[in-house]
Amino acid sequence: MLIQPTDKHELEMLDKELEQIKTLTDTPFAFAAFEITDRNSELSLWSAPPVFGNKPFGSGAGETLAFLEEALIPKLTEQYSPNKDIPIILGGYSLAGLFALWAAYTSDRFTAVAAVSPSIWFPGWNDFVNKHSPVVTSIYLSLGKKEEKTRNKTLSAVGDNIRRLYEKLKTSDLCTTLEWNEGNHFTEPKVRTAKGFAWCIYAEHNMNNIIQEEHHEHT
Numbered sequence: 293m294l295i296q297p298t299d300k301h302e303l304e305m306l307d308k309e310l311e312q313i314k315t316l317t318d319t320p321f322a323f324a325a326f327e328i329t330d331r332n333s334e335l336s337l338w339s340a341p342p343v344f345g346n347k348p349f350g351s352g353a354g355e356t357l358a359f360l361e362e363a364l365i366p367k368l369t370e371q372y373s374p375n376k377d378i379p380i381i382l383g384g385y386s387l388a389g390l391f392a393l394w395a396a397y398t399s400d401r402f403t404a405v406a407a408v409s410p411s412i413w414f415p416g417w418n419d420f421v422n423k424h425s426p427v428v429t430s431i432y433l434s435l436g437k438k439e440e441k442t443r444n445k446t447l448s449a450v451g452d453n454i455r456r457l458y459e460k461l462k463t464s465d466l467c468t469t470l471e472w473n474e475g476n477h478f479t480e481p482k483v484r485t486a487k488g489f490a491w492c493i494y495a496e497h498n499m500n501n502i503i504q505e506e507h508h509e510h511t
């Protein structure tokens with residue numbers, strides 16, 4: 293089961309994303325998207341000052357996660373897998389990617405998360421990671437090669453932050469990868485998100501093989 297928070301613009305592009313996922317995996321999957329109307333509030337982990345523009349970040353991630361845990365996931369499970377456990381993969385792009393990553397540390401309802409170009413420049417994120425541990429089995433990370441090349445000092449931290457996080461995750465028992473994509477933050481978001489979901493699907497079916505491959509690549 294794949295779950296993705298999306299805004300109105302992203303909803304219009306989901307068909308292309310789903311087709312891309314299908315080209316990357318032969319594993320059957322169900323996909324559910326739910327609409328986000330105010331990203332700076334509904335996906336924001338905690339209150340923070342504006343980083344661009346003049347709109348501050350709220351603290352609605354907790355309510356959004358509660359909606360997933362208490363309403364959406366039980367409904368989807370009842371509909372698609374009433375008699376057995378089903379792997380649940382949460383994924384998202386940008387601030388939604390950060391939300392998915394935060395959920396990996398906060399909730400035990402997910403087996404894997406795809407954090408695609410996640411906004412881990414977010415104020416207070418590094419402190420949060422240092423104090424918590426993920427409870428999922430797999431985490432996919434990706435970033436555009438040009439994303440850290442910005443004059444905005446807050447946003448430019450995204451590169452070092454994701455490298456630091458990846459090194460930290462590699463020391464744990466979970467399965468993880470960090471993929472670098474061509475372009476900036478706005479380059480092919482649907483293709484990148486599809487790759488993240490496909491990797492998580494593969495990871496859930498081939499956990500031991502991936503762990504061995506990752507170990508071999510970095511030794």
